[in-house]
Amino acid sequence: MSVNAKVVIVGCGISGIAAAQRLVNAGFQHVQILEATARSGGRVKTGTLGDNIIEIGANWIHGPSEENPVFCLARQYGLLEPDALTPENQAMDVEGHPPWVPNFFSSSGRKLNAEDIYPAQEMFLELMSEGSKFESQGGEPWACVGDFIRSEAEQQAAEKWKDIDAATRCLRLCVISNMLKVECCVNGAHSMDEVGLGAYGLYKTLPGLDCTFPGGYEGLIKNLMSELPSDLVTYNRPVRCVHWNNTEKEENSVMIECDDQKKIATDHVIVTVPLGYLKKHHSTLFSPPLPLHKLHSVERLGFGTSNKIYVEFDSPWWDADCEVIYLVWEDEDGMLDQVPDVQRSWIKKLFGFTVLKPSERYGHVLCGWIAGHESEYMETLSEQEVTHTMTQLIRRFTGNPTVTPRRVLRSQWFHDPWTCGSYSYPGKGCSAQDLENMMEPLPTKGSLLQPLQVLFAGEATHPCYYSTVHGALLTGWREADRLISHYSAISTSEPPK
Ligand code: 6YU
Incomplete structure (x- = not known):
């Protein structure tokens, strides 16, 4: 399949990278990531203390076993120690x-x-x-x-x-x-x-005794990035506003406005900004604003430090x-x-x-x-x-x-302007519906407008693995698959030329 539709991904954390990888592999020709900072990885961030490698962000693979895609990728890239790869380690069920x-x-x-x-x-x-x-x-x-x-x-x-x-x-x-x-x-x-x-x-939780990356969690990011075209990410390009239902320009329904005034027209945008950022900036990040039910879920879900x-x-x-x-x-x-x-x-x-x-x-x-x-x-x-x-x-x-x-x-995650905290949790009054609302694309179902204009990925949109790297990665794949199915359905329903 070769798809000409344009897709912009906001954020180059693991969910944004995973979405890009899946789309590029499926034949999408115009995929672009806009990242606010100068680096990839977001909350996967490795640093040093003296000569030691330390993790500033994510620390462990939670539940390193076959069902965990982070474990499978890390194993494939040779990033784990022999202990973590043993069947005994993978079978240990410690419930977190x-x-x-x-x-x-x-x-x-x-x-x-x-x-x-x-x-x-x-x-x-x-x-x-x-x-x-x-x-x-x-x-x-x-x-x-x-x-x-x-x-x-x-x-x-x-x-x-x-x-x-x-x-x-x-x-x-x-x-x-x-x-x-x-x-x-x-x-x-x-x-x-x-x-x-x-x-x-x-x-x-997944089975498996939590393990770490001896060379740093960012090794996973580096390996994934090396498989993507080198010009796919634009760094230091914060997105200020996603204008959806864009009527100004006929071809593209979404217009991305960046902090540096640059405007990018696209067919789809996958937003992966952290929930902390979304809580703080939703009113300026979307025009028109998020529908009320989605906004209430953004408020009900918790995001602390x-x-x-x-x-x-x-x-x-x-x-x-x-x-x-x-x-x-x-x-x-x-x-x-x-x-x-x-x-x-x-x-x-x-x-x-x-x-x-x-x-x-x-x-x-x-x-x-x-x-x-x-x-x-x-x-x-x-x-x-x-x-x-x-x-x-x-x-x-x-x-x-x-x-x-x-x-x-x-670490100083709360004062990181692009994260505003660490990870999400279910706040008081939260239910599974809130996580469903978080991942629901815009315009919402039933609308006659151009579908799948704005899609949502990132750890806080996973129904049961929120707050984790594997949860975030799966949401990137999920949203890429949503677009892939959409375009495969279009191509199979087109009359033969
Ligand atoms: C895990 C672990 N771990 C410790 C600490 C932290 C986290 N996690 P990203 O933020 O990565 O990417 C978004 C990008 O968007 C980013 O690059 C921004 O710069 C960019 N951006 C923002 N605004 C923008 C704009 N306007 N324009 C353009 N770009 C913009 N996870 O699996 N193991 O050990 C830990 C830990 C200190 C901070 C963690 C852990 C969480 C993960 O790091 C996190 O989920 C993912 O990296 C997020 O990826 P992303 O792509 O969604 O966003 C029982 C029970 C209870 C439930 N909880 C139990 C689970 C425990 C979780 N534990 C975590 C613990 C630690 C120690």
Whole structure:
């Protein structure tokens, strides 16, 4: 098939690249990507800390197994380590919670005994799994995951832990606060009080123990880009407005207006901008504006911030087999995942660290995780202030007043003007219909206008793999396939010449 229709793709993240790849391979002759920044990859972004390769954006392949297209591509390009390729690794079903070896430290400078903590962790994970089953019931009687967890945990703690000493019970409830902060990072939400319980179960996990790219996630982007024509992407070309239902010019129904005033006429546009950007700029990005039902879904879906703070040390203060470090604040009651005074105590939102492995490759590097408004505030501080606060934090939790990081580096996704946060989650009152609305092309079905003028891809448009790289990639393929089917239907219905 050779298709002459013009397609413009807005955004050169994984979804935009995937859409372009599929269209070019199907014979579309006029495909163009307009990217606001100077690089491809969007939220797949690899950087360095000293000599180490680190991920500023996406970290893992979630569920690396046959059904995951990111895994299959990474394997095809030879980007993964042998461990990740084994059938055993692919078969492990951990439901999004990898069984990492933990170390627990407390705000009084003690290393906690894991046995004291496990009952709280176990209870929390059971509740989270229960929470994901509310899908069809609208979440009643709880609107959000936070309320559900608190209410159930309080009741269960009163029953199950009634015979244990008050200090251990109190500590376990502090562990629940810590676990809620972990979930804020996993979900990219400010608080689990903002994550809707009714739609929480929409997210689906794939089998396979999460794995990383030893050479960096961007290796995937580079390989995909090398298969596309080199002039397909125009960098540093932000799109200001998509004029659809364009009546000024007869041939093309869409006119793309760029920040530099350049205008590009096209038949179709695939918009892949992040939901955070869409929330902020939808009123100027589309003319005519988005239909109300679509707009309401853009508003109902959540898009928060989850940031990383990498910290490198000369020597480890954690166990050799440790894969994740949890920092438990002992003065927190009420199972809260938000700090009362963001400016003074933002650091209390950092749940802890994942350990970069193997140490032979990375040395002693930790990745700290912090979500929410606290994380957005952290972005406004100077590097020295962040380093100082991290140093104080680690000294306090280890009880070692001399431990000093060698280097610190943090991400700043909220202040990235083309992303405005990290990834999407189902907000309160959200349902599967909102994700359907997100992916619905314009003009909507039933209209007599030129069909498929504006199509929507990007992680926040996937019905069950939102917030992930594989979800984003699949949405790019989905929208390309929509156009491919459209043109194959036209070509088969044309009378023979
Ligand atoms: C994953 C992971 N991961 C950590 C962090 C982040 C994300 N994700 P893009 O934004 O890439 O592209 C859009 C482009 O558009 C971009 O280049 C812009 O510059 C451009 N643009 C914008 N405006 C424009 C304009 N006006 N004109 C022109 N261009 C414009 N995913 O699989 N594994 O470990 C993580 C993580 C810190 C920030 C992640 C992870 C999310 C992915 O990175 C993300 O989904 C995709 O890269 C998005 O691709 P895209 O093409 O859609 O947009 C149980 C349960 C609960 C549910 N959640 C559980 C899942 C957990 C998700 N975990 C993520 C965790 C981490 C650590």
